[in-house]
Amino acid sequence: MIKKVYERFGETVYEIKLKNGMRVHILPKEEPYFTTYVELSIPFGALDLNYQSENGSILTPYGTAHFLEHKIFAMPDGDAFSQFSILGVDANAMTSYNQTSYLYTATENVLPALDHLFHMIDTPYFNDENVEQEKHIIAEELKMYLDDPNVVMQNQIMEMMYHVHPLKYDIGGTLESIMDVTPELLLDVYQRFYLPSNRLVTIAGKVDLKALQAFFKTYDQTYPIKDKKPRTIYPKEPKRLVTKYIVETKDIGIDKLMIGVKLTPAKKSNREQIKKEMAISMLLNILLGPSSLMYAELLEHKLINQSFSINTTFEKQAENILIFAETKRVQKLKKILIEILTVKALELVTKEAFDRYKKVYLGQFIFALNNLETKAYLYGKYFHMGSSLFEVVDILKEIDYHNILLEIQGIQKKYISVLVHKKA
Amino acid sequence: MLFIENDFKTIQFAVYFTDLDEDETRVYRFLLPRLLATHTNQLISKTIMNEKLEDLYGAYFKSRVERIGNLSVVSIILTIVDPKIIGDESLLDKALDLFNQVLFDHTSFNKELFLEEQRMIIEQWETLYDKKRLYAQTKFYEHFFEGDAYGKPLSGSLKDIKKLTVEKLEAYYHDVFLNNTKKFVANGRITESDEKKIESIVRHDMHLKHPFVTSFRPSRSVLVIEEETQMKQAILKLGYHFPIFRTDELYHAAVLIDIILGGYPESRLFKEIRENQGLCYDVSSTYDYYKGVIMISSGVDVKQKEHALEAIKQLVIDMIDQGITPQELEHAKAYYAHQIKSSLDSQSFLTKRAFIRELLNHEDTFEERLEAIRQVTVDDVKKTLSKITLDTIYVLHGGQDDQKSV
Numbered sequence: 001m002i003k004k005v006y007e008r009f010g011e012t013v014y015e016i017k018l019k020n021g022m023r024v025h026i027l028p029k030e031e032p033y034f035t036t037y038v039e040l041s042i043p044f045g046a047l048d049l050n051y052q053s054e055n056g057s058i059l060t061p062y063g064t065a066h067f068l069e070h071k072i073f074a075m076p077d078g079d080a081f082s083q084f085s086i087l088g089v090d091a092n093a094m095t096s097y098n099q100t101s102y103l104y105t106a107t108e109n110v111l112p113a114l115d116h117l118f119h120m121i122d123t124p125y126f127n128d129e130n131v132e133q134e135k136h137i138i139a140e141e142l143k144m145y146l147d148d149p150n151v152v153m154q155n156q157i158m159e160m161m162y163h164v165h166p167l168k169y170d171i172g173g174t175l176e177s178i179m180d181v182t183p184e185l186l187l188d189v190y191q192r193f194y195l196p197s198n199r200l201v202t203i204a205g206k207v208d209l210k211a212l213q214a215f216f217k218t219y220d221q222t223y224p225i226k227d228k229k230p231r232t233i234y235p236k237e238p239k240r241l242v243t244k245y246i247v248e249t250k251d252i253g254i255d256k257l258m259i260g261v262k263l264t265p266a267k268k269s270n271r272e273q274i275k276k277e278m279a280i281s282m283l284l285n286i287l288l289g290p291s292s293l294m295y296a297e298l299l300e301h302k303l304i305n306q307s308f309s310i311n312t313t314f315e316k317q318a319e320n321i322l323i324f325a326e327t328k329r330v331q332k333l334k335k336i337l338i339e340i341l342t343v344k345a346l347e348l349v350t351k352e353a354f355d356r357y358k359k360v361y362l363g364q365f366i367f368a369l370n371n372l373e374t375k376a377y378l379y380g381k382y383f384h385m386g387s388s389l390f391e392v393v394d395i396l397k398e399i400d401y402h403n404i405l406l407e408i409q410g411i412q413k414k415y416i417s418v419l420v421h422k423k424a
Numbered sequence: 425m426l427f428i429e430n431d432f433k434t435i436q437f438a439v440y441f442t443d444l445d446e447d448e449t450r451v452y453r454f455l456l457p458r459l460l461a462t463h464t465n466q467l468i469s470k471t472i473m474n475e476k477l478e479d480l481y482g483a484y485f486k487s488r489v490e491r492i493g494n495l496s497v498v499s500i501i502l503t504i505v506d507p508k509i510i511g512d513e514s515l516l517d518k519a520l521d522l523f524n525q526v527l528f529d530h531t532s533f534n535k536e537l538f539l540e541e542q543r544m545i546i547e548q549w550e551t552l553y554d555k556k557r558l559y560a561q562t563k564f565y566e567h568f569f570e571g572d573a574y575g576k577p578l579s580g581s582l583k584d585i586k587k588l589t590v591e592k593l594e595a596y597y598h599d600v601f602l603n604n605t606k607k608f609v610a611n612g613r614i615t616e617s618d619e620k621k622i623e624s625i626v627r628h629d630m631h632l633k634h635p636f637v638t639s640f641r642p643s644r645s646v647l648v649i650e651e652e653t654q655m656k657q658a659i660l661k662l663g664y665h666f667p668i669f670r671t672d673e674l675y676h677a678a679v680l681i682d683i684i685l686g687g688y689p690e691s692r693l694f695k696e697i698r699e700n701q702g703l704c705y706d707v708s709s710t711y712d713y714y715k716g717v718i719m720i721s722s723g724v725d726v727k728q729k730e731h732a733l734e735a736i737k738q739l740v741i742d743m744i745d746q747g748i749t750p751q752e753l754e755h756a757k758a759y760y761a762h763q764i765k766s767s768l769d770s771q772s773f774l775t776k777r778a779f780i781r782e783l784l785n786h787e788d789t790f791e792e793r794l795e796a797i798r799q800v801t802v803d804d805v806k807k808t809l810s811k812i813t814l815d816t817i818y819v820l821h822g823g824q825d826d827q828k829s830v
Contacts, residue, residue: 009509010433030431035766079699085690088758090766107765108758133702136725141705143656144723147556205769251654253550291474299470300536305544307551326551356478363481366505370433370771 001213006390009369013390014209018220021197021227025379026212027204029372036110036205037372038103040117041380044193044229045098046171047315051192051230060189061180062166063173066095067138068186072102072120074130080120089113095171097315099384101377110208111215118219121199124190126183135178142172149252150324153419157260157322160243160417164235167318198229200383204376234317239264239415247420255330259337260417263319263410270386275395277314278361279403284310284321285360286353286404287340294340294348303333321411330420338416345408354401361396425628426778427619428611432771433509435516435612437523438501439626440779441604444634445496445573451580451588452596457487457498458541459593463534464525470537480519481505481512485526489578492783493638493714498604500527501775506613516618524625530597538590549582553653556820557723560659564719564818567649568663572641574715605629607782611775636784638669640716643813650819658729658821660722662736665813667716670784675713676760676793677800677808682711683756684748684805685740686720690755696739697722703732718812726822737814747806761794 002015016024046066050059072093073080084091089106091113102121106113145151155170162168169177203212241262268276288295288310298304307326313319327333340348368374379389387395443449467473477483483504490497502523507515552559562577569575579585608626610619643665668678686693686709693707707722720740724732767773768790780786788796 010431033769035769079689079695081689085688085755085759088755088762090759090762091689105762105766107762133699136702137698137705140657140703140723140725143725144705147655147657147723149554252554253552254547254554289474291471291478293471296469296471299540302543305547326547356475360478360482362510363483363505366433366509367482367503372769 009366009390011369011390016213016216018196018216019226020220020224021195022199022201022216022220023383024201024203024212024216025383026207026209027202027375027379028207028209029205031206033206034107035372036106036203036207037376038106038110038114038117039101039202039376039380040103040121041099041101041200041202041384042194042198043099043384044189044198045096045100046173047097047166047234048193048232049166050233050235052233053192053230057233058188060185061173062169062177063138063171064181064185064189065100066172067134067178067181068189069093069095069100069102070134070138071126071131071186072124074125075120075123076125080116083116084113087113087116097167097171097313099380101380103373105373111211114215121194122223124187126186128183131181131183131186135181138172138178139175142170142175142178145170145172149250149256149421153256153258153324153421154322156246157258157417157419160246160419161241161260161262161320162318163238163242165237165318166234167313167315167320192230195225195227195229196223197226200380202376202380202383204379205372232316237317241415241417243417245418247422249424250421252421252423254326254328255423256421257325257327257330257334258419259323259334260419261321261323261341261411262415262417263321264415265317265319271391271395273314274382274385274387274392275399275403276407277312278396279399279407280321280410281312282354282357282361282399283345283349283404283407284312285357286349287345288323288337291353291356292348298333298336303327303329303336330422334418334420338413338418341411341416342413345411346405349404349408351401354404358396358399362393365393365396425619425623425626426607426609426782427614428609428774428778429614430612430771430774432612433506434503434771435506435519435610435614436501436503436771436775437519437622438499438609438611438775438779439527440607440609440783441498441500441601442495442607442632442783443600443604445491445494447573447576449596449600450496450576450578451584452593452601453489453496453498454579455541455545455585455588455593456597456601457489457500459533459538460500460526460530461485461487462537462541464529465531466525466529468534476522480515480522481510483519483522491574491578491714492780493636494573495634495636495783498601499776499779501772502526508613517621520621520625528602533590533594533597535590538593542585542588545579545585546582548579549585556653556655557659560661560818560820561721563649563651563820564661564663564816567647567818568661568717568719568816569715605632607779609775609778611771611778632783638714638716640665640667643815646814646817648817650821652821652823655820655822656726657723658726658732658819660720660724660729660733660736661816661818662720662740662814663816663818664718664720664740665716665815666711666718666811668713668808668811669716670713674804674808676797677804678711678713680753680756680760680797680800681748681805681808681812682709682718683759684752685709685718685743687756688759690759692739692743693720693722693736697732697735701735703728703735707736717815729819729821733817733819740812740814744809744812747809748802750802753800753802753805757797757800760797764790764793
């Protein structure tokens with residue numbers, strides 16, 4: 001077990017690497033503390049659709065990782081949730097574009113719940129009946145999102161930006177794609193991607209280090225298999241957009257605007273990639289964040305309301321910026337936003353604002369450490385990106401004003417899609 | 425002042441302005457906290473206010489208004505990073521100065537900012553229909569709590585918002601709001617000298633000006649409302665009369681009923697309606713112990729809405745008639761105890777808890793609460809279940825055209 005101390009933030013990490021390749025990282029919190037948070041994450045997400053096998057390339061339906069996440073809870077003796085509940089722990093799971101996580105919080109029975117978590121993960125149980133039943137449940141989940149106009153717009157603009165990249169579809173897939181999922185397919189994907197060597201276990205909060213060490217030693221002896229996961233194949237995504245502009249009439253209260261900026265991903269080291277993500281996020285905050293001059297002007301001219309939001313996505317071979325607004329002057333807002341991004345950005349990004357935002361990001365990092373679940377989630381996320389949560393502060397220090405100015409060049413008018421939903 | 429000392433990496437300063445929840449003042453209490461945090465006499469615009477917060481390492485205000493029984497509580501909470509972690513000793517003083525300004529340093533309000541906040545609330549109303557889940561929740565509350573303050577929106581009505589003027593709001597702020605019962609909480613790593621500083625700028629009121637009351641109308645024959653709109657799903661809302669309140673002897677039994685009915689993945693609704701029948705993705709129950717009601721919500725397949733509604737109603741009838749098993753009770757107790765213990769690790773929860781405990785005069789320790797939960801029996805639950813009566817059903821659903829497109 002390796003011990004790493006991050007004195008400045010009052011954090012310690014204990015790392016265990018099992019012979020079967022599984023990693024266990026423990027972030028203890030001193031007492032008085034009641035909760036233990038456990039997250040088992042696997043770098044297999046919604047974008048891992050196409051992979052190489054001994055029989056050639058295999059293409060799975062959109063939403064496969066999310067479907068598998070649902071069905072991992074199925075056990076021969078019933079639903080795995082029941083046993084978690086009996087133990088008095090709160091279990092959950094989630095799928096993102098690039099990973100699947102199974103997690104629980106406990107204040108008692110941490111080890112029996114850990115044992116059950118591994119029993120569940122190591123017991124795939126997929127059959128025609130339970131897979132068909134799950135299709136109804138997931139269909140209702142997807143329909144729930146489709147009743148949210150923002151989600152509908154987000155799905156639509158992704159299809160306007162991407163030709164072939166799997167980012168163009170929702171993490172859960174589509175109502176059609178999930179119908180193609182079979183027990184055999186789930187088992188094949190499970191066997192290839194859910195190997196112990198592909199798992200990270202993050203344990204944070206109240207811990208008994210000795211007991212955890214003993215637990216994982218025994219587990220390593222029970223599951224000694226070490227294997228490599230297959231490589232995900234991404235289709236070659238053209239730089240150009242699919243569709244530049246769509247206007248649709250809808251039964252809504254106020255017009256809605258979504259602007260999608262398709263960025264061109266470059267091959268970079270993990271550290272450089274994280275740096276780029278931070279720089280672009282900072283750039284957007286300086287340009288259109290709550291303290292920016294432009295944000296104040298847009299409010300003053302009644303062009304935006306509290307629904308105004310900016311999101312960025314940085315995934316393998318697909319990066320974008322999405323801007324959403326409800327507005328009563330959609331054409332004017334569209335023109336101004338595109339002008340800010342592509343023409344005025346250089347003059348609007350001041351050194352003074354940049355220096356302020358560096359302080360904000362340091363603050364946000366500390367806010368994240370304050371929450372057990374956020375801390376453990378981010379820890380897993382950065383680990384799977386080939387970095388570490390505590391390196392992020394060093395990466396932040398490396399970003400200078402010129403990095404921000406450089407990122408402006410990546411935003412080009414020809415790579416901007418615009419979607420308008422107009423009030424009928 | 426309520427001080428909570430711990431080693432979280434952030435410090436919270438919270439104030440709770442408490443008054444009666446009344447039709448005439450609801451709109452003021454909704455808009456006021458939003459406006460207070462946008463500017464002060466010294467920080468004259470939103471931009472300057474936001475720059476100030478960014479300069480304090482991304483410190484942020486969270487403000488909201490909520491109903492607790494017959495009371496309206498406006499909370500304003502400032503969260504900053506622990507100055508010791510970032511090595512900036514001036515941060516606490518700067519943050520306290522800002523907190524003080526936001527609460528008290530307003531001779532008048534900037535009219536432009538008032539109009540901006542007013543416009544944004546009006547636009548929130550104009551887009552309510554677009555957000556089907558929120559719309560369904562609002563309509564359900566209107567029907568279930570008809571004639572009760574709970575049935576009226578926290579923001580006041582659209583008409584109230586449109587009629588509001590900056591002059592009226594200023595008068596309310598100076599004449600009424602600042603005279604509300606004010607309770608302050610500071611939570612984090614704070615030294616004794618810091619405590620003195622904080623106490624020199626705020627005045628913590630020990631006593632409530634109005635007694636705390638919880639009540640609801642008697643149950644009635646079941647009201648059924650169905651509404652059609654453009655959507656993929658059907659949203660089902662069932663409101664049950666359940667006159668057990670926070671201070672009642674059967675309170676813990678009522679919470680356990682909520683958990684067993686629809687409070688966690690082992691609940692009857694989750695297992696039967698979702699897992700066994702595959703009728704939905706989400707189904708849950710919520711117990712409001714200030715109002716004495718239990719509410720069920722689910723998004724189901726439009727074509728199955730009648731079947732799902734009947735299945736949920738029957739499930740509740742069976743639970744009332746047959747009670748629960750000792751095993752169900754033990755699982756729910758374990759889950760409930762876990763929720764209580766884990767909440768004690770959340771800084772925001774501890775801040776709110778300190779206020780609620782003083783407001784409701786609760787003195788029991790969490791160990792005493794856990795013991796009270798352990799004491800609940802299957803018979804207690806059976807007795808408590810007999811208080812449940814179906815009162816209101818609201819269904820918002822898509823039409824034939826929406827089904828074809830699925």
